[in-house]
Amino acid sequence: MNRGQGPGGKGPINSDDITVTRLGGQWALVVQPVIPDDAPGPFKNALAVRRAANTTGVCPGCGARMAMPNRAARRAAATAGRVVIATFVHDDDCAVLCDGDGGTS
Ligand SMILES: [Zn+2]
Numbered sequence: 001m002n003r004g005q006g007p008g009g010k011g012p013i014n015s016d017d018i019t020v021t022r023l024g025g026q027w028a029l030v031v032q033p034v035i036p037d038d039a040p041g042p043f044k045n046a047l048a049v050r051r052a053a054n055t056t057g058v059c060p061g062c063g064a065r066m067a068m069p070n071r072a073a074r075r076a077a078a079t080a081g082r083v084v085i086a087t088f089v090h091d092d093d094c095a096v097l098c099d100g101d102g103g104t105s
Contacts, residue, residue, distance in 0.1 A: 021055045023086070024068055030054045046098040053088060053096060062094035 035047045053059040057066040
């Protein structure tokens with residue numbers, strides 16, 4: 001559960017963690033992953049690709065397109081005061097995917 005913490009779960013969300021953009025013709029606030037200064041290069045790149053995909057709706061690494069829940073699900077989320085969660089299905093070799101060891105293998 002996110003209790004008002006940023007995407008890294010280490011502190012409150014700040015303005016660097018949020019991007020305002022238009023997705024599917026509607027304004028959206030996108031909570032972005034933070035890129036740690038001390039992260040390995042491949043991990044930083046994966047997070048940068050993810051941030052770009054989140055703001056444009058298209059992954060620059062593999063071309064995956066953001067899938068939004070249908071209208072009924074979006075309305076239900078709005079009525080319940082919940083956020084709408086969009087998803088991407090990336091190619092297996094997309095730069096957005098990192099293997100957990102910093103991409104060194
Ligand atoms: Zn991708």
